[in-house]
Amino acid sequence: MIKRFMVLCILLTLFACAKTEPTRLTNITGLIPDLTFELTDENGNKVTEKNYLGYTVAVFFGFTSCPEICPTTMHQLSAILKKVDTNASKVKVLFISVDPERDSVEKLKNYTAIFGDAFIGLRGDETDIKEMTKRYRVTFGYGDTDDEGNYEVSHSGAVFIFDKKAKARLLATQSSSSEDILFDLNNLINSGS
Amino acid sequence: MNLLDYLKPWDFSVIFVLSFLLLGWFYTKGLADIKKSQRNAKTYWQALSFYIGLISIYAVSHTYLDYLAQYMFWVHRFQHLVLHHLAPLLMVLGGIEICAKGLPTWWPKWTILPLVIKWPSERLYRLIQHPIVAPFLFVGLIYLWLIPDIHFAAMLSQTLYYVMNWSMLLDGFLFWWLVLGPDWHGEAKGFKTRIIMMLVVVIPQQLLGAYLTLTDSVIYDVYDVCGRAWPISPLVDQIYGGIVTWIPASMMSVLGLVLVLRRRLNFQKRVGYKND
Numbered sequence A: 001m002i003k004r005f006m007v008l009c010i011l012l013t014l015f016a017c018a019k020t021e022p023t024r025l026t027n028i029t030g031l032i033p034d035l036t037f038e039l040t041d042e043n044g045n046k047v048t049e050k051n052y053l054g055y056t057v058a059v060f061f062g063f064t065s066c067p068e069i070c071p072t073t074m075h076q077l078s079a080i081l082k083k084v085d086t087n088a089s090k091v092k093v094l095f096i097s098v099d100p101e102r103d104s105v106e107k108l109k110n111y112t113a114i115f116g117d118a119f120i121g122l123r124g125d126e127t128d129i130k131e132m133t134k135r136y137r138v139t140f141g142y143g144d145t146d147d148e149g150n151y152e153v154s155h156s157g158a159v160f161i162f163d164k165k166a167k168a169r170l171l172a173t174q175s176s177s178s179e180d181i182l183f184d185l186n187n188l189i190n191s192g193s
Numbered sequence B: 001m002n003l004l005d006y007l008k009p010w011d012f013s014v015i016f017v018l019s020f021l022l023l024g025w026f027y028t029k030g031l032a033d034i035k036k037s038q039r040n041a042k043t044y045w046q047a048l049s050f051y052i053g054l055i056s057i058y059a060v061s062h063t064y065l066d067y068l069a070q071y072m073f074w075v076h077r078f079q080h081l082v083l084h085h086l087a088p089l090l091m092v093l094g095g096i097e098i099c100a101k102g103l104p105t106w107w108p109k110w111t112i113l114p115l116v117i118k119w120p121s122e123r124l125y126r127l128i129q130h131p132i133v134a135p136f137l138f139v140g141l142i143y144l145w146l147i148p149d150i151h152f153a154a155m156l157s158q159t160l161y162y163v164m165n166w167s168m169l170l171d172g173f174l175f176w177w178l179v180l181g182p183d184w185h186g187e188a189k190g191f192k193t194r195i196i197m198m199l200v201v202v203i204p205q206q207l208l209g210a211y212l213t214l215t216d217s218v219i220y221d222v223y224d225v226c227g228r229a230w231p232i233s234p235l236v237d238q239i240y241g242g243i244v245t246w247i248p249a250s251m252m253s254v255l256g257l258v259l260v261l262r263r264r265l266n267f268q269k270r271v272g273y274k275n276d
Helices: A002-018 A069-083 A105-113 A126-135 A178-190 B003-007 B014-037 B044-061 B064-071 B073-093 B115-128 B133-145 B148-156 B158-180 B191-214 B222-226 B234-275
Strands: A038-041 A046-048 A056-062 A091-097 A119-123 A159-162 A168-172
Touching: A038 A126, A056 A069, A056 A178, A069 A091, A069 A119, A069 A178, A091 A105, A091 A126, A105 A119, A159 A178, A168 A178, B003 B064, B014 B044, B044 B064, B044 B073, B064 B073, B064 B222, B073 B133, B073 B158, B073 B234, B115 B133, B133 B148, B133 B158, B133 B191, B148 B158, B148 B222, B158 B191, B158 B234, B191 B234, B222 B234
Parallel strands: A056 A091, A091 A119
Antiparallel strands: A038 A046, A038 A119, A056 A159, A159 A168
């Protein structure tokens, strides 16, 4: 009985988020805090979340030397943005580096240029990034450095999507299909929020 | 990272620190009272067992280990092994009931609480401590929090994460209290029930551990979503987690079985001597 009660509580908590509008991606409204940060953008300017108010913002924590997950996700998002119903300039993709040691401002700028104008590279001190990732319940870590100075980085593969008011709305994972991301992104942009 | 960084809590919790300090204080005070009234009371092993249990709860919940447990599946399984199996068992063996002796005089006594609180609480307690319900709940909770969707939500939402860990700890105390608490000294009555309870919880834990270890696909994608504490293959992380669930967890249940047998034998010896 207790178990049943607990399952019910948990399911209610889960459904409480999904009840308002059905989404294909994970609905994180109320589950994850709103977007707040103070970082440096790829042009060397200090920026906060306020600079992106009015845009639907997708946040990804990655690094430019990433061999697989980052380029795949960025290419996927780039392709999706080309298909968005309305003006894709309403969307910004913030690529936040979890490897500030290697990712300079210039490197980030060159990297995001590959994917399009909507993509913006951001960087900050490791402690600032750690604090930010902690707020979104994600993390990153470094492997051992090899003879050539290279090292592996473990990081989140998630894309956090915030609405125009910087409220957390959706979570896309590595297993989310492009169709689902496009569907929910269109709904979010068109909902006016 | 220096030692202080390892000891620093990842998420500071006032409730947790207060509970930890109060429990430690009440136990220490209760123990001192026992020593005062019975000079020859041998309490070293009991005290050691209790304090190790208490400190291990702190270590896995309020230090760098808590961070690792949130971002590494196998560390999470280790955290639950401590919260659900090891620490509550050690604290029950250490005589957690001694805490009651250390309570301050103004602490409200259970008997004077209003019936609206007492009656449902006692009914609920009796239900969850029923010998059929308790093992079901003990194993059920492990399974429940490992249902992929629920596990995903628990790791993503801080509130649910706390609910998960507190529920495991509380259930650990309830279960080990039922099996090896002070209510049973080793009498014939209740012996078989305890043996059966211990046997019943072993098999489902082994099955779950084996499933996690031997599955060749990643079951819990939340660690890919949130990132891992250091680079490790997701499958390797899952295999380690499976092994922790499989071997030490079921060994703890076997240890419980041995402790039940030992208490029964000691009781028989004591009664035997009296009869001689």
